[in-house]
Every structure is written in C-alpha cells, then in structure tokens.
Amino acid sequence: MGSLTDALTSLQVDAVLSYLIAFCVPALDAILPVLPSETVIIALGVATAGSTDPRIAVLILAAAAGAFVGDNLSYVIGRRFGPTAERRLFSTSRGRAARQWAEHSLARYGVPLIIACRFIPGGRTAVTVACGLTGYSRRKFAAGTGAAAVIWVLYAFWLGRLGGRAFEDVPWAGFALAAGIALAVTALVEAGRRLSRRGAGRRAPGSEGDAGQVQPDHPGQDQANGDQLQQGYRLAKPEHAEGGRTDRADASPHRVGGPDF
Numbered sequence: 316m317g318s319l320t321d322a323l324t325s326l327q328v329d330a331v332l333s334y335l336i337a338f339c340v341p342a343l344d345a346i347l348p349v350l351p352s353e354t355v356i357i358a359l360g361v362a363t364a365g366s367t368d369p370r371i372a373v374l375i376l377a378a379a380a381g382a383f384v385g386d387n388l389s390y391v392i393g394r395r396f397g398p399t400a401e402r403r404l405f406s407t408s409r410g411r412a413a414r415q416w417a418e419h420s421l422a423r424y425g426v427p428l429i430i431a432c433r434f435i436p437g438g439r440t441a442v443t444v445a446c447g448l449t450g451y452s453r454r455k456f457a458a459g460t461g462a463a464a465v466i467w468v469l470y471a472f473w474l475g476r477l478g479g480r481a482f483e484d485v486p487w488a489g490f491a492l493a494a495g496i497a498l499a500v501t502a503l504v505e506a507g508r509r510l511s512r513r514g515a516g517r518r519a520p521g522s523e524g525d526a527g528q529v530q531p532d533h534p535g536q537d538q539a540n541g542d543q544l545q546q547g548y549r550l551a552k553p554e555h556a557e558g559g560r561t562d563r564a565d566a567s568p569h570r571v572g573g574p575d576f
Contacts, residue, residue, distance in 0.1 A: 326362035328370040333359060337374050338381035341468075345385030346392065348440050352382070353471050353497060360475015361490045365483060375468055382433075382464035386443045390456055393447020400444055413437060417445040429459030433467045434504045471497065 326333045336355055344352035356378055363371055393400050405414040420428050421442060429446070432438035446456050478493030479486065 326359050328363055328366060328368045328374055333362075333374060334377050337378040338384075341378055341381035341464075342385040342388070345382075345389045345440060345443060348437060353467075354494060356468060356471035357475040357478070357493045357497060358490060360472040360477075361479035361486055361493060362475075364476045364479025364489065375472055378472070379464040379468040382467060383460055386439070386460035386464070387457065389440060389443035390447040390451075390453070390460075393444040394450070395447075397448050400448065404440065404444060413441040414445055414448075417441040418449060421445060421449070421451065426455055426459040426462075429456065430463040430466065431504075433463045434501060436501060436505055 326336070337359060340350055340355045341352040344350040359374060359378070363374070401414075405411050417432075417438070424431075429442060432442040443456075443460070445451075474493040474497055475490070478489035478491070478496075480489070481492060482489035
C-alpha cells in the first residue's frame, strides 16, 4: 500500500504532473479503453481532499477538457477513418454487437445516450465512434459530450474527495472506498442496460405478431356489423322475391297477346 500512498501524495494541485494526468488520461481513454481514466480522477479527488486551493477548479477543468477532446477525437476517427475503425473496433462478434446496440440506442435516445454512455463499460468508445460512422449531428454531439464530461468529472472527483475526507490519515482506504462506490454504480448501470435490452427483446415478437391485424374501434363492433349485414340480407330477400313475381306477371300478357304496337 506504500506505493499507492506515495502516488496519491504526489498528485497535488501544485504539481504540473497532476494537470498532465488529468488531461491526457481521459483524452486517450476514448480510443484506448484500457486506460483507467475514472480511477485517475478519483485518485486526484482523494489526493486533494484536505485542500481548499482554488487551483482545484483548474484541475477539474483540465480533466473535463481532456474527456471532451477524447470523445470528439473518437468522433473524428469514425467520421474520417470509418473502414479502418470498423476493422479495429467492430470486427469481432462482440464488437459488432456493441456497434449495433450503439446505433440502435443512439437513434432512440440521442444526446441522453451520449451522456449516459460515460457510465457504461465500453459504451463510451462504441457510441462516440458510432456517431462518427453514422454522421450524427456534430453540434448535438459536441453539446452531449460537453455535458457528459462535466457531469462525469464532477462525479468522479467528488467521490474521491468523499473517500479522502472519510479516511484522511489513510489515503489508500479512502481511495478504495471511492473506487468501490464507483464500481457499484457502474455495475448497476450495466445491469439496468442489460435488463432493458432483454425487455425490448421480449416485447419485439408480440409487437411483430400484431402487425397487420385490424383492431375494432370498440369491443363488439365486429359482431354488431355482422348483425346489421345479416338483417339487411333478410330484408332484401323478400323484396327480391316480390320484385321477381311482379316482373313475371307483367311479362305474361306479352307472351299471350304479344306486344302492343
């Protein structure tokens, strides 16, 4: 735990390294998901938990700027290098499923999905690159990623400060607490996403089965229409028969005496 404590201690607002890490890791995490950007922001929160230095705001802005730049970098990659991005990110069955989910969800939810994908494991890269591949509105994308960056950084940094204040004398314990809470939130978001997909899959067959079926305007309408048709048929049948007898009676003088000239 000593190395972790030393690392947390070195991340202070007066260290240039803190600002470089705050910007670079969230920026590169968009194209290299293995980088622990959320963990880094939590660590910065833990390291500065006991400080009220106004430069903390600059540190937060640097992290938000890095997240915003990274998201827009992913968009540009999908927009300018579509085929290469598809081969690199979506060539496997899992990658294709991720892209399909991203495109379907993006068409359904739009900007709210861009914000929410920040908290979905692997969702950030899939959604941001898919936005570039599909030509999603650049203005809407910039607005969504800007809001997502601010919300995400404030959330992760606040968790770090919360853990750091709870264990001021044991920084690694504060970090473990904050990281555990973040992991639990991520698991809940992912579980909700999976349940939503299952629910949509179960509703789809029923909705397709009802397609093409004509529904009555109100219960019993089909039966009422049938009764009206049957009644009309019964009324028309005697009239037809009576009309037939009249025609035969009028025709008989012509057969006997012939037509009048």
